[in-house]
Amino acid sequence: MIWEVFRQEQAGEYHTHCGNVHAPDREMALTFAQIQHGRRKPTHSLWVVPQPEVSEVDDEAATFGGTTDKSYRWVMPYNRVDPEFAEEIAESEAEQRDADEQRSEG
Amino acid sequence: MDLDTVKERAGPREFGPGDDMPEEYRKAATRMIQFHANSEIMGAYLEKPFIRQSPSLDRKLAFSAKTQDEIGHGQLLYRAAESLGVKTREQMLDELAAGEGKFLNCFHYPMTEWQETPMIAFFVDGAAMRRQATLKRTSWEPYAHAMDKICFEEGFHIKHGEDIMRELATGSKRGQELLQEAFEEWWPRILQFFGPTDDDSTHHDFSADVGLKRMGNDELRQAFLNAYIPKAEKYGLEIPEKPRIVEEDGTYEVIEEDLDWEEFFTVAKNEYPSGREQINGRKEAQEAVAWVRKSLDDWEHAGTAGASTQRAAD
Ligand SMILES: [Fe+2]
Ligand SMILES: [Fe+2]
Numbered sequence: 001m002i003w004e005v006f007r008q009e010q011a012g013e014y015h016t017h018c019g020n021v022h023a024p025d026r027e028m029a030l031t032f033a034q035i036q037h038g039r040r041k042p043t044h045s046l047w048v049v050p051q052p053e054v055s056e057v058d059d060e061a062a063t064f065g066g067t068t069d070k071s072y073r074w075v076m077p078y079n080r081v082d083p084e085f086a087e088e089i090a091e092s093e094a095e096q097r098d099a100d101e102q103r104s105e106g
Numbered sequence: 107m108d109l110d111t112v113k114e115r116a117g118p119r120e121f122g123p124g125d126d127m128p129e130e131y132r133k134a135a136t137r138m139i140q141f142h143a144n145s146e147i148m149g150a151y152l153e154k155p156f157i158r159q160s161p162s163l164d165r166k167l168a169f170s171a172k173t174q175d176e177i178g179h180g181q182l183l184y185r186a187a188e189s190l191g192v193k194t195r196e197q198m199l200d201e202l203a204a205g206e207g208k209f210l211n212c213f214h215y216p217m218t219e220w221q222e223t224p225m226i227a228f229f230v231d232g233a234a235m236r237r238q239a240t241l242k243r244t245s246w247e248p249y250a251h252a253m254d255k256i257c258f259e260e261g262f263h264i265k266h267g268e269d270i271m272r273e274l275a276t277g278s279k280r281g282q283e284l285l286q287e288a289f290e291e292w293w294p295r296i297l298q299f300f301g302p303t304d305d306d307s308t309h310h311d312f313s314a315d316v317g318l319k320r321m322g323n324d325e326l327r328q329a330f331l332n333a334y335i336p337k338a339e340k341y342g343l344e345i346p347e348k349p350r351i352v353e354e355d356g357t358y359e360v361i362e363e364d365l366d367w368e369e370f371f372t373v374a375k376n377e378y379p380s381g382r383e384q385i386n387g388r389k390e391a392q393e394a395v396a397w398v399r400k401s402l403d404d405w406e407h408a409g410t411a412g413a414s415t416q417r418a419a420d
């Protein structure tokens with residue numbers, strides 16, 4: 001069976017997908033995951049998930065973010081007010097601008 | 107894990123569902139996150155009527171998006187609370203409906219006029235955002251992860267709220283007057299957002315000791331006032347004479363005795379009349395859509411819902 005592997009670099013971070021292993025059972029999948037994915041890159045924790053248990057939807061089947069203009073739910077159009085007055089608002093603004101840029105590059 | 111170990115290790119995002127946490131920790135975290143989740147939901151119900159009452163299509167779209175976000179925040183937070191193993195989401199929603207679930211003071215008051223909307227969407231969301239930014243470093247990892255997503259989204263809420271205020275403040279004389287009226291009505295409640303000053307309690311605050319809370323109420327209130335009083339002034343709002351606010355070396359101090367703490371504690375106990383109405387209004391909505399939850403549950407328990415029931419070979 002194929003097992004998908006998710007690695008968390010440090011406590012508190014997100015487990016992100018990093019590959020898969022071929023193993024006959026859960027215990028060996030955990031061992032193989034350590035050998036293949038936990039040795040060089042910093043690793044705090046690994047998850048293994050049986051591949052058939054993972055369901056997928058991709059951008060061919062779905063239009064992520066919808067088909068209509070939803071700019072009103074972003075910070076960008078509200079450009080007559082200044083987010084810099086509070087650190088946490090400026091940070092949220094920066095994160096949204098980043099995400100929007102990455103989306104339009106894709 | 108014993109309590110001393112918890113206090114020793116209590117760094118940002120330190121503990122998660124895989125850790126064996128003592129009951130005191132799990133209960134305190136549940137109380138805190140449930141309060142937060144309830145507040146997101148009750149805030150959404152307060153703003154919901156403005157999807158209909160918005161004066162333009164832009165505002166209507168933004169209010170529907172914001173309300174949807176807030177309900178989503180509530181759901182994320184109930185998940186984070188559930189992961190402590192103390193209460194289920196269903197239990198927490200039922201407690202809210204029964205008037206046992208506690209939530210933010212500001213969401214116990216009615217909001218009926220358009221001019222009032224920036225009081226929530228700018229000031230209250232802004233105060234919440236100040237606190238939430240510090241909670242990205244809470245010790246319960248699922249709570250911190252919920253904060254990542256919530257803080258990402260909130261920038262839009264606050265800018266949208268400020269934009270409404272800007273529009274009103276630069277519009278007709280009548281609009282400006284109504285904005286000032288709304289501000290005077292809401293300002294004391296907003297000042298009470300962070301609760302009474304906690305000079306005496308900080309050192310013995312359990313949730314601070316175990317890293318759930320990262321900043322005391324006094325410090326949060328201070329940071330909020332430093333950023334938001336200048337904003338209010340920028341839009342020509344006059345800060346009411348009472349409660350007195352003493353400014354010294356660029357920091358503000360609220361004179362506590364000028365605020366109505368009896369009302370605050372009545373609100374906190376869910377005994378304030380308009381708050382009860384809000385609670386009951388949401389309860390009715392919860393009952394009205396019970397059939398949706400039931401059909402989802404039936405489907406899940408029939409074991410036919412998509413997920414492969416065959417366990418992977420262990
Ligand atoms: Fe929210
Ligand atoms: Fe919000």
